[in-house]
Amino acid sequence: MSPEEFRAVGHRLIDWIADYRARVEAHPVMARTEPGAIKKQLPATPPEAAESFDAILRDLDRIVVPGLSHWQHPRFFGYFPCNGSLASVLGDYVSTGLGVLGLAWQSSPALTEIEEVVTDWMRMMLGLSGAWSGVIQDTASTSTLVALISARERTTGYSLGRGGLQAEPAPLVVYTSAQSHSSVDKAALLAGFGRQNIRVVPHDAQRAMRPEALAAAIAADRQAGGRPCAVVATAGSTTSTALDPIDAVADIAAKHGVWLHVDAAMAGSAMILPECRWMWDGVERADSLVINPHKWLGAAFDCTLYYVRDAEHLVRVMSTNPSYLQSAADGRVKNLRDWGIPLGRRFRALKLWFLIREQGVSGLQARLRRDLANAQHLADSIGAAPGWRVLAPVPLQTLCVRHEPAGLDGEALDRHTLAWVERVNRSGAAYLTPAVLDGHWMVRVSIGAETTERSHVEELWRAMRMEAER
Amino acid sequence: MSPEEFRAVGHRLIDWIADYRARVEAHPVMARTEPGAIKKQLPATPPEAAESFDAILRDLDRIVVPGLSHWQHPRFFGYFPCNGSLASVLGDYVSTGLGVLGLAWQSSPALTEIEEVVTDWMRMMLGLSGAWSGVIQDTASTSTLVALISARERTTGYSLGRGGLQAEPAPLVVYTSAQSHSSVDKAALLAGFGRQNIRVVPHDAQRAMRPEALAAAIAADRQAGGRPCAVVATAGSTTSTALDPIDAVADIAAKHGVWLHVDAAMAGSAMILPECRWMWDGVERADSLVINPHKWLGAAFDCTLYYVRDAEHLVRVMSTNPSYLQSAADGRVKNLRDWGIPLGRRFRALKLWFLIREQGVSGLQARLRRDLANAQHLADSIGAAPGWRVLAPVPLQTLCVRHEPAGLDGEALDRHTLAWVERVNRSGAAYLTPAVLDGHWMVRVSIGAETTERSHVEELWRAMRMEAER
Numbered sequence: 001m002s003p004e005e006f007r008a009v010g011h012r013l014i015d016w017i018a019d020y021r022a023r024v025e026a027h028p029v030m031a032r033t034e035p036g037a038i039k040k041q042l043p044a045t046p047p048e049a050a051e052s053f054d055a056i057l058r059d060l061d062r063i064v065v066p067g068l069s070h071w072q073h074p075r076f077f078g079y080f081p082c083n084g085s086l087a088s089v090l091g092d093y094v095s096t097g098l099g100v101l102g103l104a105w106q107s108s109p110a111l112t113e114i115e116e117v118v119t120d121w122m123r124m125m126l127g128l129s130g131a132w133s134g135v136i137q138d139t140a141s142t143s144t145l146v147a148l149i150s151a152r153e154r155t156t157g158y159s160l161g162r163g164g165l166q167a168e169p170a171p172l173v174v175y176t177s178a179q180s181h182s183s184v185d186k187a188a189l190l191a192g193f194g195r196q197n198i199r200v201v202p203h204d205a206q207r208a209m210r211p212e213a214l215a216a217a218i219a220a221d222r223q224a225g226g227r228p229c230a231v232v233a234t235a236g237s238t239t240s241t242a243l244d245p246i247d248a249v250a251d252i253a254a255k256h257g258v259w260l261h262v263d264a265a266m267a268g269s270a271m272i273l274p275e276c277r278w279m280w281d282g283v284e285r286a287d288s289l290v291i292n293p294h295k296w297l298g299a300a301f302d303c304t305l306y307y308v309r310d311a312e313h314l315v316r317v318m319s320t321n322p323s324y325l326q327s328a329a330d331g332r333v334k335n336l337r338d339w340g341i342p343l344g345r346r347f348r349a350l351k352l353w354f355l356i357r358e359q360g361v362s363g364l365q366a367r368l369r370r371d372l373a374n375a376q377h378l379a380d381s382i383g384a385a386p387g388w389r390v391l392a393p394v395p396l397q398t399l400c401v402r403h404e405p406a407g408l409d410g411e412a413l414d415r416h417t418l419a420w421v422e423r424v425n426r427s428g429a430a431y432l433t434p435a436v437l438d439g440h441w442m443v444r445v446s447i448g449a450e451t452t453e454r455s456h457v458e459e460l461w462r463a464m465r466m467e468a469e470r
Numbered sequence: 471m472s473p474e475e476f477r478a479v480g481h482r483l484i485d486w487i488a489d490y491r492a493r494v495e496a497h498p499v500m501a502r503t504e505p506g507a508i509k510k511q512l513p514a515t516p517p518e519a520a521e522s523f524d525a526i527l528r529d530l531d532r533i534v535v536p537g538l539s540h541w542q543h544p545r546f547f548g549y550f551p552c553n554g555s556l557a558s559v560l561g562d563y564v565s566t567g568l569g570v571l572g573l574a575w576q577s578s579p580a581l582t583e584i585e586e587v588v589t590d591w592m593r594m595m596l597g598l599s600g601a602w603s604g605v606i607q608d609t610a611s612t613s614t615l616v617a618l619i620s621a622r623e624r625t626t627g628y629s630l631g632r633g634g635l636q637a638e639p640a641p642l643v644v645y646t647s648a649q650s651h652s653s654v655d656k657a658a659l660l661a662g663f664g665r666q667n668i669r670v671v672p673h674d675a676q677r678a679m680r681p682e683a684l685a686a687a688i689a690a691d692r693q694a695g696g697r698p699c700a701v702v703a704t705a706g707s708t709t710s711t712a713l714d715p716i717d718a719v720a721d722i723a724a725k726h727g728v729w730l731h732v733d734a735a736m737a738g739s740a741m742i743l744p745e746c747r748w749m750w751d752g753v754e755r756a757d758s759l760v761i762n763p764h765k766w767l768g769a770a771f772d773c774t775l776y777y778v779r780d781a782e783h784l785v786r787v788m789s790t791n792p793s794y795l796q797s798a799a800d801g802r803v804k805n806l807r808d809w810g811i812p813l814g815r816r817f818r819a820l821k822l823w824f825l826i827r828e829q830g831v832s833g834l835q836a837r838l839r840r841d842l843a844n845a846q847h848l849a850d851s852i853g854a855a856p857g858w859r860v861l862a863p864v865p866l867q868t869l870c871v872r873h874e875p876a877g878l879d880g881e882a883l884d885r886h887t888l889a890w891v892e893r894v895n896r897s898g899a900a901y902l903t904p905a906v907l908d909g910h911w912m913v914r915v916s917i918g919a920e921t922t923e924r925s926h927v928e929e930l931w932r933a934m935r936m937e938a939e940r
Contacts, residue, residue: 001556001828007488013560014480017567022473031579035802038583046591050830053557060564064820067580072569079577079794082814084569086471087523090483094530096562096770097487099542099554107549109501110537113508121516138608139812149660164664165635172636182790183813190619190788190811192662194634238794294814300566301816318660320652324549324708324905324914328892332505341660341811342609343653344552344764346771350534358471360520422798435794444794 009053016057020065021086024073024451028428031069038067069431074451075460078431080238080266081371081397081448085298091354092300095347102345104325105333112336115349122305122352125361126271126291129284133311135339136303136348140265141183143290143306144232146318146340148174148191150288150308151230151259153317160317165192172229173197173221177209177244179237181263197226206393207242209233215252222256230259235280236267239435239444240392240400243267247282254285262286268305269296270372270396272365279395293352296371296397296448297364300351306340314339371397371448374457378445381461387469391442399445400437403468410440417441420468429463479523486527490535491556494543494921498898501539508537539901544921545930548901550708550736551841551867551918555768561824562770565817572815574795575803582806585819592775592822595831596741596761599754603781605809606773606818610735611653613760613776614702616788616810618644618661620758620778621700621729623787630787635662642699643691645669647679647714649707651733667696676863677712679703685722692726700729705750706737709905709914710862710870713737717752724755732756738775739766740842740866742835749865763822766841766867766918767834770821776810784809841867841918844927848915851931857939861912869915870907873938880910887911890938899933 001009041063071082102111119134137143153160156168165172174188178200188198199221202213218228231253233244246262253260262283268291270276283289289307293299308314319338321330337343356364375397382388382401391400408416421434421443434443443464447457471479511533541552572581589604607613623630626638635642644658648670658668669691672683688698701723703714716732723730732753738761740746753759759777763769778784789808791800807813826834845867852858852871861870878886891904891913904913913934917927 001560003488003492003556006491006556006560007484009560010484010488010563011481013563013567014477014484017563018473018477018480020567021476031576033579035575035579035799036583038580039587042584042587044587044590046595046826046831048831050833051827053828056824056827064564064568064580064584067583068568068570068578069576071571071578079571079573082569082571084566086473086476089566089569090471090476090479092566093480093483093487093563094534096554096559096566097483098490098534098538099552099559099770100538101541101549101552101771103549105505106501106539108538108541109503109505110508110534113506113537114512114534117509117512117514120514125516139814141812141814142612145811152662159664160659160662161665163641163666164659165662166638166641166667167664168636171633182792182795186788186790186811189630189634191660192622192630192635194629194637195631196633197636238792300569301571301814302812318656320656322652322708322905323911324903325652329505341615341656342611342772344609344611344771354526356516357521357526358523361516361518363520433794435792441793 012057016060021072024070027070027073029070029073029075029431030425030428031067033067038063072449072451074449074453074456075430076449077445077447077460078433080446081296082294082301083296083298083450084300085355085450087358088298088300088351088355091351095350098347100347102336102347103343104327104335104337106327106329108347111345111347111349112334114353115336116334118349118352118356119305121356122293123307126268127274127277128307131309132289132307134305134307135336137306137340138302139304140181140263140290140292141186142341143304144183144261144263145187145190146306147261147288147290148187148230150314150317151261152191154259154313155227155229158316171197171226173199173226174229175199175201175214175217175231177201177203177234179203179207179239179242180232180234181238181265184232184263207237207240209244209249211245211248211252214249218252218256218258228256228258230261232261232263235262235264236396238266239437241266241396241398242392243279243395246280246286250282250285260286262289265290265292266295267396268292270368272361273368296368298450299355303348303352367450371452374452374454375399375447377454378447378457378461391437397447400442401445402442414441417443423467424463427463427467430460482527486530491542494540497540497543499540499543499545499901500895500898501537503537508533542919542921544919544923544926545900546919547915547917547930548903550916551766552764552771553766553768553920554770555825555920557828558768558770558821558825561821565820568817570817572806572817573813574797574805574807576797576799578817581815581817581819582804584823585806586804588819588822588826589775591826592763593777596738597744597747598777601779602759602777604775604777605806607776607810608772609774610651610733610760610762611656612811613774614653614731614733615657615660616776617731617758617760618657618700620784620787621731622661624729624783625697625699628786640695640697641667643667643669643696644699645671645684645687645701647671647673647704649673649677649709649712650702650704651708651735654702654733677707677710679714679719681715681718681722684719688722688726688728698726698728700731702731702733705732705734706866708736709907711736711866711868712862713749713865716750716756720752720755730756732759735760735762736765737866738762740838742831743838766838768825768920773818773822837920841922844922844924845869845917847924848917848927848931855935861907867917870912871915872912884911887913893937894933897933897937900930
């Protein structure tokens with residue numbers, strides 16, 4: 001495709017995206033697709049000859065859009081908000097259009113330096129001290145894996161340079177709570193710790209990790225000859241946005257030389273609001289920290305921020321330096337390939353740079369405050385409705401809700417819950433994701449799509465009542 | 471930003487990208503930026519208030535473009551081709567504009583199913599049997615890490631479910647050659663094997679792994695009580711596109727129950743040409759395989775294909791299933807979160823789908839054949855020029871070249887090589903990356919930018935002679 005063809009088709013595509021966003025509310029929020037239905041519409045073999053762009057665009061309307069759940073829909077309350085704010089989308093368009101790659105500083109200096117500046121802007125916006133250095137990763141899952149590998153290498157004094165984890169004399173142990181994200185478990189398993197060396201630390205009634213239980217678990221492991229290595233504390237758990245007491249956890253981690261990784265994938269965005277920062281009190285004492293601007297904040301996916309206190313340690317664990325990547329500038333620049341797993345890097349900083357500039361810090365703050373107020377408003381409405389219950393504190397924008405008609409409990413209540421949420425989702429009126437809390441199904445209402453106004457929250461509440469109480 | 475503002479600014483941005491691509495040849499290929507020069511032009515703190523989009527667009531011209539090395543430039547011969555073909559760029563624009571996320575099949579069915587179809591199209595285009603299942607990952611680095619973790623878990627019978635790698639009785643060993651990519655080493659270290667358990671298998675004069683040396687290394691490890699776990703064979707090494715003898719390596723791997731991972735990150739694209747498939751003869755016997763369509767083929771970065779023979783094993787190693795990701799469709803669908811490390815997924819299949827359809831298989835094949843012919847043409851010119859030498863076979867599109875004036879050798883020759891390539895790069899005429907081959911610096915000429923025609927290769931050759939022979 002020539003630049004002139006790109007210009008022509010590109011204009012049509014911009015209009016198509018603008019129309020999609022403007023009319024997204026007209027779609028049922030959750031896809032109504034049956035498994036295999038999309039596949040069946042596509043040719044089983046690739047086209048030998050070139051196709052027209054008209055045919056491709058037609059298939060977007062015919063096949064793709066009906067097969068989507070619409071994350072940018074104002075009545076999307078599932079999973080978590082994943083806002084691809086349109087300014088950020090344009091930043092990403094520049095990145096893809098330029099097609100430059102950050103293998104090394106030299107391979108496109110602006111890619112590295114703008115990433116340095118923007119991660120530092122974000123550090124300030126989050127109220128973090130200058131002791132932190134940041135880098136953009138793809139996801140929190142990957143960042144947590146990097147964190148646990150970094151912990152492993154600190155505890156073992158860089159066993160990777162010797163016999164690896166397999167040559168270590170006593171088992172390294174990782175601590176987290178049952179409320180932490182599934183990626184914490186996964187990272188510990190992929191990093192080689194083994195399930196037997198993951199301790200699930202008990203939590204309190206607010207689903208926050210109990211520091212004295214953590215201390216006891218570490219003491220027991222020490223006594224048994226184990227080596228406490230890392231603790232992962234969560235700011236804003238996935239199920240209920242529960243908040244682990246980071247400062248108290250940090251006391252214990254510091255005492256035992258244990259790496260503290262803070263997973264603020266969800267709550268991190270809220271830390272641009274000074275009034276929310278009590279939620280991660282003690283974060284300055286962590287070793288590593290992950291935040292997902294591609295969730296609530298509005299950076300187009302994928303855009304995760306990974307901050308560390310000791311960048312030299314990270315680079316020592318992750319560095320490679322083959323001759324074909326060396327340049328005369330090395331030593332005076334950052335080579336971000338040594339800050340994570342992949343060698344190749346997109347120009348991801350652009351989408352964050354565009355977002356922050358187009359909105360301004362104050363604009364981003366105002367939107368997040370709107371969502372916090374919407375969550376409180378809905379919590380009040382639900383709390384006042386007979387037969388309904390908000391099951392967990394609502395420090396952020398996620399509510400855990402159950403409709404509990406008199407006489408229903410146990411499995412019957414579970415069935416009722418799953419049935420009414422399925423009816424809401426099938427109706428197209430909203431998208432909600434159920435989850436298990438304290439052993440029983442409940443419904444998460446995750447507010448914070450960029451397009452969600454108070455009226456949409458009220459429409460949701462009407463749909464919930466209609467389907468649950470019918 | 472509203473959809474209507476997006477429409478207006480988006481049109482300007484499309485024109486900006488079209489102009490950039492149309493005029494990219496006017497830029498010096500390699501950035502002339504000094505370390506820190508970009509950072510200095512940006513405010514140290516984030517903007518409190520919103521900025522106009524005009525200001526942002528101005529900074530693209532003022533700050534970003536002068537700070538780039540231009541990978542889409544027709545005289546870009548550095549590293550490897552990283553073609554962001556414009557049809558593929560538009561596919562990625564759709565992905566970012568839709569802003570949907572593939573956490574689970576249910577979270578956007580079309581995202582998963584089109585990925586299934588397109589990875590299967592690519593399988594057919596590459597001449598692979600139906601025994602392979604594919605998934606899109608970000609990079610080959612990540613895919614190789616996934617492969618080595620999968621190997622670790624097969625050899626240990628899923629130690630991750632028990633005490634992890636640290637509880638294993640005898641060390642697991644990984645085999646590769648000194649010509650393999652730096653990410654192989656990195657993956658083995660991150661997966662916990664340890665440097666002492668990476669065997670660098672000797673290679674022959676063509677820089678291909680010597681199968682009898684691999685067999686000897688495995689035998690020696692067995693005798694010493696080690697557990698041979700995985701071998702990584704390369705199809706198209708980074709430095710010289712050397713080809714490991716995959717079939718012979720597979721014989722040995724099969725005999726010892728060792729996992730065979732084939733790194734065809736570079737050569738993989740060429741496998742859409744039947745006449746190139748001898749280069750990875752035996753590939754059907756591998757356990758895992760990585761190919762980078764974001765290199766030569768033209769898929770906008772990042773787009774890596776990872777194929778496995780035993781998808782069930784991959785899922786068993788990678789799976790997580792928290793309640794908030796479960797849906798009624800599970801069991802009848804693929805949940806691609808269980809096929810790699812990250813939980814979140816972009817709609818990456820769109821950029822590959824657009825590329826294949828807009829070019830057709832025949833269009834992609836024609837371009838790659840053009841580049842292969844250009845590489846042979848340049849090799850012939852260099853081979854015929856006094857004082858110049860092509861140092862390695864040229865099976866693909868990369869040449870290893872040295873200008874060797876009479877009387878120069880050793881360190882003096884190294885200095886001469888680094889000096890003339892630096893002069894070429896500084897001149898702006900072309901971008902070449904030097905590398906070490908057999909202990910001495912030489913210059914890699916990596917042909918295959920989508921815009922590179924025969925005339926650009928001839929201009930490059932004139933620039934090389936001018937700067938080296940002056």
